[in-house]
Amino acid sequence: MNKILVLHDSKSGNTAQMAGYVAEGAKSIADTDVRLLSVDEAKAADVEWCDGIAVGSPTNMGILSWRMKRFWDDEMFHSWGKIDGKFGCAFSSSGGWGGGSEMACQSMLTVLMNFGFLVFGVTDYVSRDLTLHYGAVAAKAPRDEDVRAACHKLGRRLAEWTAVHCHGRKNEHPALKMDERLMPEG
Amino acid sequence: MNKILVLHDSKSGNTAQMAGYVAEGAKSIADTDVRLLSVDEAKAADVEWCDGIAVGSPTNMGILSWRMKRFWDDEMFHSWGKIDGKFGCAFSSSGGWGGGSEMACQSMLTVLMNFGFLVFGVTDYVSRDLTLHYGAVAAKAPRDEDVRAACHKLGRRLAEWTAVHCHGRKNEHPALKMDERLMPEG
């Protein structure tokens, strides 16, 4: 089984909503087991279990929340150096466009890289004006259809990469699914 | 006189349009002289002249364009170490929200910091869902009113900081103009 963890912190509920769509996206790939957990519920064992992780946090002052940071500093401390090579991506809700959601995603990817994860963004667009090149982003709640689609796409791509790279399921490679992908050049 | 340089690279014209609004914003502060120049026109002497600079580039692969980078690597090379203490900010147009415009702004701020500039973003919102915490950003052309307002606000704030900090015009401090500012908490 392809194993995906969607880990999130959320205060207003916006990032938690995003997490739900990310989890749905991951489940859209066959034979994928998905754990959807808040940072208060998750344990180091959940991260150790997964092939790939999507980490979500509200954008707080331009980077991830202190609660999400504490998870990686404290709960994950003894796992450091033992979980290299998993796959990772990020998502975040901020107060508005230009409010730091890309940078918050970058801060989560930095943490994941520190743990030896292979991190990525998604080239695809989900509408004329929305993409998720460094993670899925939202201004406030994921109300709009394209924001939801971005979250779904992120989870789906994560599960595709782990299927391809951890389980040898070459048929799940996004390059073979161009008909379902919205690319600006094609 | 308060001296502001708005320096931009643009291929499609989108970032050039943003630059125009930034320049207008800077001019909205009294006794401010504004130079609006493309990266092909500007010289090191223009940067040396200014109190503050707004640098704009299209978001190309998540960071500033190679043409804008070349300007700082080559044209500005001999000015390095001689222009510390000026003020700086950034703006960028990308293909879509989530497409890297925040990160492109960050790359420009990194370059400016390398030259000893004091760099900033803007706390104010310009509409319910748009801010410019790390620079003014647009998805494609600055068509929408709030995106134009973000550019205007960026130039205005730049000219305010240089007025306050370089010319002792304390009355231009944004803290004294709360009535014209849109802040989420107030």
Added chain:
Amino acid sequence: MNKILVLHDSKSGNTAQMAGYVAEGAKSIADTDVRLLSVDEAKAADVEWCDGIAVGSPTNMGILSWRMKRFWDDEMFHSWGKIDGKFGCAFSSSGGWGGGSEMACQSMLTVLMNFGFLVFGVTDYVSRDLTLHYGAVAAKAPRDEDVRAACHKLGRRLAEWTAVHCHGRKNEHPALKMDERLMPEG
């Protein structure tokens, strides 16, 4: 009086040691009042008091510690939007060179920018092989003379910028002190 806050989190004591040198550097500028506080001692009022701040944290997983983040997320929450225009810089100790101390500084500068601060690094070198372009950095404790000099330089530059820009003391501008500065080109 020129007012400087040196705020730090430290677990091993390495970043606390750096903070001491930063504070000494700030005091080397005349008529400067320096508060040196750990993140457990500091209050929002200390940040509101200062003209400029140097923020230090251990490099934890590539960014600032969760304790330092919590300070800005929680303690400073109600100050957001009311303290724009102060000056800020960063310092960090990591486990080794290449271990993320530059990126940890960047994460602190991102938080400061979010609060409307004007942030900077230092162009000067402190030895042939050490500079502090994005903040002062150390591998483990600040044992070596040049690492201590980098911390001192950071605090000094911070107090210079606030003296020049907040208090109109133009004679403190680093451009007038080239004889005390180590620049690669001169």
Added chain:
Amino acid sequence: MNKILVLHDSKSGNTAQMAGYVAEGAKSIADTDVRLLSVDEAKAADVEWCDGIAVGSPTNMGILSWRMKRFWDDEMFHSWGKIDGKFGCAFSSSGGWGGGSEMACQSMLTVLMNFGFLVFGVTDYVSRDLTLHYGAVAAKAPRDEDVRAACHKLGRRLAEWTAVHCHGRKNEHPALKMDERLMPEG
């Protein structure tokens, strides 16, 4: 065959030297074909050919050089959206520690992520005081043994990940080689 491209720009020769050690590290994994090319020699076809890439640039003003950026903006323009899922990492030489080499690596990883690459750093240390958590870094030339070891390690890890994830060679997973790895906790 495992296919690795080491792509570099270099002015002083420092980054080119690093590239040589990176290439040696990649070759240390069996059945690995390595292309070592300067940015002036490389073509889009070389990037399309590889399973994984190590990109190296001098740290110029805190980010990658304009020549390296031009390669991705122009030469690679038509490959965008067609090469997702390759593996990538970065290396950089700066004028000194604290001079931006980590941030230059980050800028290269941002570009690679934009192209859909899976990017990583290395958890391992190569000496008491040197690691390569976000890419291999050097202060000026890679003179010291540990800096050379960091470059070698980067290339080796890249070839390990592509062997494991692209070619199903599970025996090359770094978790199975703890005896050759220097980890702070073990």
